[in-house]
Amino acid sequence: MASASHPYLSGNENRQWYAGLKDDDNAYIQAIGFVPKQYPAQTVIVNQGDESNRIFIVESGWGCISHDLAGGQRQILDFALKGDIVMPQSYSGVAGETFVAQTELSVFEGSGKKFFLALANSPRIASLCLETLILQRALVAQHLTNVGRRSALARTAHLLLELKTRLDRTGAVTHKGFACPLTQYDLADALGLTPIHVNRMLRELRERGLLEFRQGYVRILDDAGVRRFAEFDKRYVDN
Template structure:
């Protein structure tokens, strides 16, 4: 997926929240010219940084996280192409969490003053608000998982979510997608130990709900997995019928960490 395709994806996702005029789209393109390439396992933005920029995912996979004083980590969100990395934080004096790449990434870097100019356009502002509300809805769903869902169901629910989100940006072939997570990443997302995360993945595989080959996840039976997870996608507010063609795999993808159960 090239930069132009990814920027068009960002605009299309925003249009899914609110219609944009040609002038709105041109302005978004104008302010989305600065692209950063960031290697895997590096911070896009660190806790304590002054948020002078808003970042939009062009390619790759990233996460929002918080570190405790003893080094333990909680992952609070995943970002895929077309997603904003904390649109609203540019009004703060410093970041209260970090954003890190989980694979090689490209991001659009939009200065805070440009975001202010963009939000002077009513349609763009409304689309930005919708994008922020979807982020908040997703965080609420993750909180429900951590607080109330059993460990195996938590992971099943996440795999259902990623299937839908990645399909919406053309990164699913059939019911298979690449998930560049280690088991430590998954454990830090789900609030469990690495050993327990491994056991839950093995259990889902033994139930013939999923297959995992390295970093490739295949949902064997989508309906059964959704029923097992109690998955309702309404919180994602995805537009039906807008799925792009699958994106080509990037060179070096197979070298990324694997989720494969032991």
């Protein structure tokens, strides 16, 4: 497990990805040039279409990954949380997504090319990267199902339950719920809804006694009930 002296991999010590890493792997990641950086809230770290060869490991805060449209609209693809690895660039080196600091964001940042070359020298780092890709694919599958097939009410509940499960792995969830910096505009861009529609869905979830989202805090009112309603199976996040 990563130690405090190797912060590059301490962003989420509960993740299985990091449990198998040894000191020589941590030293190797430092040797390939990952450095700590901090970005103020709402900073655009990588812009879609820019040439980028950077990889980020989130140490603290929330990031937002989105695909931007010419008319100024965006589809939020995912939120980058503590311990997540963000790889916004495509194989050609051009960023296919925009990566923004949703809150003040601390990351460890390094060269994508050097990171991928490191995979050949460390099976455990290669395993970490593979686990990241598997999780990202599972998240994308659920997000597509949300937008394409789930009702507006179910998809709203499902996304908030997913965030809760991911945050729980970092120790950021209490028995009552979790702090959430997202606005209704952010949720709308993630869910394919309008902000007004999101407001109605949150109100209905609260009135049904399932969950509530007030003043930047999500509180689960009926854990079993909301999971059943949203058809939420946390194994795609936990595995």
